[in-house]
Structures are given as structure tokens and as C-alpha cells.
Amino acid sequence: MADDRQIVVERPAPGEIIAPGYTFSTITDQISSVVLTRKTPLFWFVAFGVGGSLLMLFLLAVTVLLVKGTGIWGIRTPVMWGFAITNFVWWIGIGHAGTLISAILLLLNQRWRNSINRFAEAMTLFAVACAGMFPLLHMGRPWLFYWMMPYPNTMGIEPQFRSPLVWDVFAVSTYATVSLLFWFVGLMPDLGTLRDRTKNPIGRAIYGVLAMGWRGSARHWSVYETASLLLAGLATPLVLSVHTVVSFDFTIAIVPGWHSTFFPPYFVAGAIYSGFAMVLALAIPLRSLYGLQGLITDKHLDNCGKIMLATGWIVAYAYMLEVFGAWYGGDTYEQAAFWHRMTGRYAVQYWSLVGCNIVLPQFxxxxxxxxxxxxxxxxxxxxxxxxxxERFMIIVSSLAQDFLPSSWGIFQATRWDWATYLGTIGLFLFLFFLFVRALPMISIFEVRTLLPQAKVSKEAKS
Amino acid sequence: MSDHGIYGVMAEFDSPSELVSAARAARAKGYRKLDAYSPFPIEELTEALHLHKNKLPLIVLAGGIVGGLTGFFLQYWIAVMYFPINIAGRPLNSWPSFVIITFELTILFASLSAVLGMMALCGLPMPYHPVFNVARFSAASRNRFFLCIEAGDPLFDPAAASQFLEGLEPREVSEVAN
Incomplete structure (x- = not known):
């Protein structure tokens, strides 16, 4: 549209979040072109191919698992949780950063989040999907998963609501549902944009159906804004509760190394720590790949780095407190558990995690x-x-050496443990790159509000 | 819905400020059935168009209360009445253990009512709407701002409304076919 008159801003206000010179139309075109017009870059095919291949490995591992049973994994008495629960806790923690960015930073009015919230929320959804695989497969008979839900059945039995494992079912399924809703509501206006911009009739039909007839009416926007704020307010306690409930899986048990009251904040901080790491690991290649440095700026990366540093210190504090508590508490088994961690069979992993989580991030x-x-x-x-x-250490080392030496054991991961774990990384990459190709990875309408020309002038207000 | 044979008259503007001024002017002129369309939410429009406070917070509150009660009494009924079992001598109604699922269902029901309530209040999904008949309207999801005076307005007269909108110096004024 050559005849377009645009309001060109000579000098953006100081402290702007995105690069100067953007207009409503250039923002729209740049983000939507990734999906609609631009040639798919070679990198995308490579990443999608790697993800797809690992996904095939996952399907193979699951098939073998269903045929032979969970014995193909290295889980043996006493370490019956092994990789499965380690990966579950790791994945679900990664998801937490997406909700933190989309909900908590919205409530705190951190407007820089507007250019990273969309793909971070997608990351949350896919990470929760990967996390959900593990408890399901770990059951051995995943087709009976609905036995965990309360429903009228001919067996005449019901779930036991005093068990943290049942709490987990409710916490994780609620988290997945609310994340999906939040993500979809955020997408609606952008789906409308894609519907109006695409030249492909099939694409227009699909985006049109998904946009549900969104037309940007002022009446709709006012309800929409209320809904976003309310959802953010609901997602905030939810995200804090999810990893808290996950940590209850450990703290409610009396296993040494697990039975402590500070696990909930420790787990939540660790979750946000790893989640922001994943946000950076995705944002850095994506923005240079698609030339989005003007929207995901160095300022964003800097902020994410600072959040990592802060949550990293909370995690470091938790490690110190854990060791101090074991020593000061005077419980022989607790002390032995930490002594085993630092000097025993898993010492290499323990000191590597201290190096990875505390020492190196000080840079x-x-x-x-x-x-x-x-x-x-x-x-x-x-x-x-x-x-x-860290998740591996908490789960495996505590289970391997608890109270009686007669019940001690060692966990050896098998190739199928690794195949399943790598397979979920494949599932994650596969879903994520599919998302990048089919939906706007940056929230177009929220980035428009960051522009100086989006502000209503004083004369119009009065 | 009206005897004018059209849905309304629509003007296209370049900036949010022009749209807000135009909406104010149309209110001042006496038009009441107005709607504005923009590519992003504009807080000032709510005031300029005198949009009512929406009922969504109430809907969400009701959803949350229903969810919380469902969560707690589901567990109470199962643990105390339907399937009582003695776990380590704890009372059947061991309510501290029920807090978490009560909380989760509160959030779940409240979030579902936020989304479904938002859809219902907006009348979405709505596959067809007359404003899409305006060829330039696709720019409303990109970089343009539209004000529509609807034919349902008691003061509405196609010629007068067009003339009024022309006076606000828009880019373009067009009739919206039904």
C-alpha cells in the first residue's frame, strides 16, 4: 500500500522498549510475514527435522514400553522414580516462566513482556505436555489414567484425597487447561489480523474460524482487557501453586533429603530459573533467525539474564539452607543423606549441579x-x-540411600530412559517449531501498544 | 433492524487520538449507537463511548465460588460419605488435605467462566458481521481506526451521518452494507 500515510515518529520517547522507527503497519507486517509470506528458512527445516526425528524415537520408546513394561527403564527397588519423575519435575518447571511472563509481569505492569509473552506461553504449553507424558507412562498402564479421577465406577472405589499424588493430577491438569485458555485468548486478536492479511483461502478459513469473528470493536476490547487481567490474576497463584504441589510429592514423604518445609519456595524459584533459561535458549536463535532484534531487543535478554541471576541466588540459598538444616537439625539420616550426596555414588552429579546452578551463572x-x-x-x-x-539428585540420591543399608541400591539409567527423555525434547521442538510456522510468535496487538503513537494525545482526552 | 437498508456509516482514521476525538464529537452530536474499531485496546475509548462497566468480574467471582464449593464437597462427600477409609488414623473429614484440590478447582472454574463469559458478553463466535463488508475494514486489524454510526440510532440519517463524519476529517467515509 504505497499511498499509506503513516505517522512517522522522529524521536521515540526515552526508555522505549522496542527499537525506534516502528509503525503499526511495520510491526504487523514483520510479525505476520513470518507465518504468511516469508520463505521458510533452512534452519526451520533443520530444527523441525531434528524435533521430528527425536519424536519418532519417543514413539519407538513408548511402543517398547507398552509392549514390555516399565522394566525397560532403569527403575528398580528402591529407586522407583528414576528418570520419569526427574523429567516430569524438570519439564513442568520450565513451563513456569511462560506463565510468570504472561501473568505476573502483566499484573506488575512490566510492558517489556509484550514482545516475549506469546512464545513463552507456547513454551509453557508444550513443556507441560512433555511433563505430562512421564507420570502417564510411569503408571505402566497409561490407558487406565482416568482411574486417578473421581468418577462413579463399578469397582466402588475412589481416589484418596490425602495423597499428594492425587493433588498433582488436579494441579497439573488445571495448569494445562488454564495455560491453554490464556494463550488462546491472547491469540484471538492476532488470529483476526492473520485472517485479514492472508491471501490463501484455506488459511483465511482456518484463521477465520479460530479468530471467532474478532473485529476489534471497542466494546469487545473493554471486556477483553478485563478478561485478560482476571486470567492473569488467576494464573498467578496457580503457577505458584503448581510447583508447590509438585514439591509436596516429596515433602509429605519422610524420606531423608525430602522431608522439609522449605521445598515449595525452593521448587518454585528453581522452576522460574530453568524456565527463563529456556526462554533465552529459544529467543536468542529465533530473533536472529527471523531478524526480530528490533522487537526482542538486547534489553529483553538483559532482563531475562537478571531474573535468572536473582532466582539462581534463591536456589543457591536453598542449597545452603538444605545443608545447614541437615547439620543443625541433628537428624542422623538427614545428615547421612547429604553426606552421601556430596561424597557418595552421586558426588559427580552433585558438584556438577553446584557448578552449573551456582558458580557459572555468577558471570x-x-x-x-x-x-x-x-x-x-x-x-x-x-x-x-x-x-x-538438581531434580535428578533430589529424587535419585534420596531414594537410593534411605534408612536401612539393606534397602540401599543404585540407579542405572538404561538406553530407553535416555530415549524417552530425548524423545520428549523432540516432542517439544516439534510442537514449538510448528507453532512458530503457523501462528504469530510475538503478540502483534500487544507490541502495537508499545509504540509512542499508540498513546492518545492530551487534546483528545479532554 | 432499521429501514435505511444499511448497517451504518463508517469513517476511517489514522491514529488513536483522532478516533477518540471523533468518538467524543459523535457523542456530543447526540449519536448513541456507536462503535469504534481499533487494532489494539484504547483505554480512552471506553470513556469516550460511555461504555458500561462489564459484568465479567461478577461472572468470574460466581464461577470461582462454584468451583471452590464443588472442589471441597466433592472430596468431603467421597472421603466421608461415599468411600470412607481410615488413613493412618486421620479423621475422615481431614480438611487440610482437601485445601489444594479445592483451590485448584476454584481457579479452574473461575478461568473457564472468564473465557466463556468474555465470549458470551462479546457475542463471539460471530462468523458474519456487516462491518466486514467495508473493503478497507481489513486494516482495522493492522493500522487503521474506524468509527461506525449504526443505523439503529434514533438520530440516524445516512446523508447527515456521512456529512457529519466527513467533517471530522477522516481518510474515508463509507456506508456499511447489511
Missing amino acids: LWFERVRSSPPLLFIASIVVLVGMWL
Whole structure:
């Protein structure tokens, strides 16, 4: 549209979040072109292919699991939780950053979140999907999962509501549902944009159906804004509760190394820590791949780095408190559990997690590190590995050596453990790159509100 | 819905400020059946168009209360009446253990009522709407701002409404076919 008169802003107000020079139309075109017009880059095919191949590995691992049973994994008495629950806790923690960005930062009026919330929420959904795989498969007979739900049945039995494992079912399924709703509500106006912009009739039909006839009416926007705020207000306590409930799976038990009251905040902080690491690990390649540095700016990466540093210190504090509590509490078994962690069979993993989660991220204090995308990317991978090791340590080392030496054992992961774990990474990548290709990965309408020309002038207000 | 044979008259503006001023002017002129269309939410429009406070918070509150009661009494009924079993000597109504599922169902029901309530209040999904008949309207989801005086307005007269809107210096004024 060559005849378009645009209001060109010579000088954006100081402290703007996105790069200067954007207009409503350039924002719309840049984000929607990724989906609608631009040629799909080679990188996308590579990443999608890797994700797809690992997804095939996952399907193979699940098939073998269903044919032979959970014995193909390394879970043996006493370590019956092994990789399955480690991966569950890790994945669901990663999801937490998406909800934190979309809900908590919205309530705190952190407007910079507007350019990263969409893909972070998608990340949440897919991470929860990957997390959900593990408890389901770990049941051994996943087709009977509905036995965990209360429903009238001929067996005359019902779930036992005093068990944290039943709480988990409700917490995780509620979390998945609310995340999906929040994500979809956020997408509606952008789906309308895609419907109006696409030239492909099939695409228009699909986006049109999904947009539900959204037309940007002022009456709708006012209800919509209320709904977004309310959903954010509901998602905020929800996200804090989910990892709290996950931590109850451990703290309610009396196993040494698990039975402590500070697990809920410790788990939530760890979840946000690993979640922001995943946000960075996705944002850094995506923005350079699609040339979106003007929308996901260095400021965003810097902020994410700072949040990682802050939550990393909460996690570090939890590690120290854990060891202090064991020593000061005077419980022999608790002390032995931590001694085993630091010096026993799993010492390598313990000290690696201390290195990955506490020592190495201290480089984030330096602005030079936070302003360098490659270094931030490396830091985020280090933290993701560290957080996985932390979950592994909590679960495996405590189960392997509890009260009686006669019931001690060692966990050895099998190739099918690894295949299932890598397989869910494949599932995640597959879904995520499908999302990047089919839906706007940055919230178009929320980024429009960041522009200086989106503000109504004083004369019009009176 | 009206005997004018059209849905209304629509003007296209370049900026949110122009749209808000135009909406104010149309209110001042006496038009009441107005709607504005913009690519992003504009807080000032709510006031300019005198939109009522919506009832969504009440709907969500009701949903949350229903969810909380459902959550608690589901557990109470199962644990105390339908399937009582003694777990480590705890009372059958061990309510502290029921707090979590009560909380989760409160959030679940409240969120579902927020989304469904939002759809219901907006009248969505709505596959057809007359404003889409305006060729330029696709820009309402990109970079343009529209004000529509609807034919249902008691003061509405196609010629007068068009003339009035032309006076606000829009980019374009068009009739919206039904």
C-alpha cells in the first residue's frame, strides 16, 4: 500500500522498549510475514527435522514400553522414580516462566513482556505436555489414567484425597487447561489480523474460524482487557501453586533429603530459573533467525539474564539452607543423606549441579555477559543442565540411600530412559517449531501498544 | 433492524487520538449507537463511548465460588460419605488435605467462566458481521481506526451521518452494507 500515510515518529520517547522507527503497519507486517509470506528458512527445516526425528524415537520408546513394561527403564527397588519423575519435575518447571511472563509481569505492569509473552506461553504449553507424558507412562498402564479421577465406577472405589499424588493430577491438569485458555485468548486478536492479511483461502478459513469473528470493536476490547487481567490474576497463584504441589510429592514423604518445609519456595524459584533459561535458549536463535532484534531487543535478554541471576541466588540459598538444616537439625539420616550426596555414588552429579546452578551463572553479574547473546545462550543451556541434575539428585540420591543399608541400591539409567527423555525434547521442538510456522510468535496487538503513537494525545482526552 | 437498508456509516482514521476525538464529537452530536474499531485496546475509548462497566468480574467471582464449593464437597462427600477409609488414623473429614484440590478447582472454574463469559458478553463466535463488508475494514486489524454510526440510532440519517463524519476529517467515509 504505497499511498499509506503513516505517522512517522522522529524521536521515540526515552526508555522505549522496542527499537525506534516502528509503525503499526511495520510491526504487523514483520510479525505476520513470518507465518504468511516469508520463505521458510533452512534452519526451520533443520530444527523441525531434528524435533521430528527425536519424536519418532519417543514413539519407538513408548511402543517398547507398552509392549514390555516399565522394566525397560532403569527403575528398580528402591529407586522407583528414576528418570520419569526427574523429567516430569524438570519439564513442568520450565513451563513456569511462560506463565510468570504472561501473568505476573502483566499484573506488575512490566510492558517489556509484550514482545516475549506469546512464545513463552507456547513454551509453557508444550513443556507441560512433555511433563505430562512421564507420570502417564510411569503408571505402566497409561490407558487406565482416568482411574486417578473421581468418577462413579463399578469397582466402588475412589481416589484418596490425602495423597499428594492425587493433588498433582488436579494441579497439573488445571495448569494445562488454564495455560491453554490464556494463550488462546491472547491469540484471538492476532488470529483476526492473520485472517485479514492472508491471501490463501484455506488459511483465511482456518484463521477465520479460530479468530471467532474478532473485529476489534471497542466494546469487545473493554471486556477483553478485563478478561485478560482476571486470567492473569488467576494464573498467578496457580503457577505458584503448581510447583508447590509438585514439591509436596516429596515433602509429605519422610524420606531423608525430602522431608522439609522449605521445598515449595525452593521448587518454585528453581522452576522460574530453568524456565527463563529456556526462554533465552529459544529467543536468542529465533530473533536472529527471523531478524526480530528490533522487537526482542538486547534489553529483553538483559532482563531475562537478571531474573535468572536473582532466582539462581534463591536456589543457591536453598542449597545452603538444605545443608545447614541437615547439620543443625541433628537428624542422623538427614545428615547421612547429604553426606552421601556430596561424597557418595552421586558426588559427580552433585558438584556438577553446584557448578552449573551456582558458580557459572555468577558471570551474569557482568553486563558484558548479559549483553552478549551467544554467552547468554551458553549460560541458559548450563542452567537447564544444572536444573535437570538438581531434580535428578533430589529424587535419585534420596531414594537410593534411605534408612536401612539393606534397602540401599543404585540407579542405572538404561538406553530407553535416555530415549524417552530425548524423545520428549523432540516432542517439544516439534510442537514449538510448528507453532512458530503457523501462528504469530510475538503478540502483534500487544507490541502495537508499545509504540509512542499508540498513546492518545492530551487534546483528545479532554 | 432499521429501514435505511444499511448497517451504518463508517469513517476511517489514522491514529488513536483522532478516533477518540471523533468518538467524543459523535457523542456530543447526540449519536448513541456507536462503535469504534481499533487494532489494539484504547483505554480512552471506553470513556469516550460511555461504555458500561462489564459484568465479567461478577461472572468470574460466581464461577470461582462454584468451583471452590464443588472442589471441597466433592472430596468431603467421597472421603466421608461415599468411600470412607481410615488413613493412618486421620479423621475422615481431614480438611487440610482437601485445601489444594479445592483451590485448584476454584481457579479452574473461575478461568473457564472468564473465557466463556468474555465470549458470551462479546457475542463471539460471530462468523458474519456487516462491518466486514467495508473493503478497507481489513486494516482495522493492522493500522487503521474506524468509527461506525449504526443505523439503529434514533438520530440516524445516512446523508447527515456521512456529512457529519466527513467533517471530522477522516481518510474515508463509507456506508456499511447489511
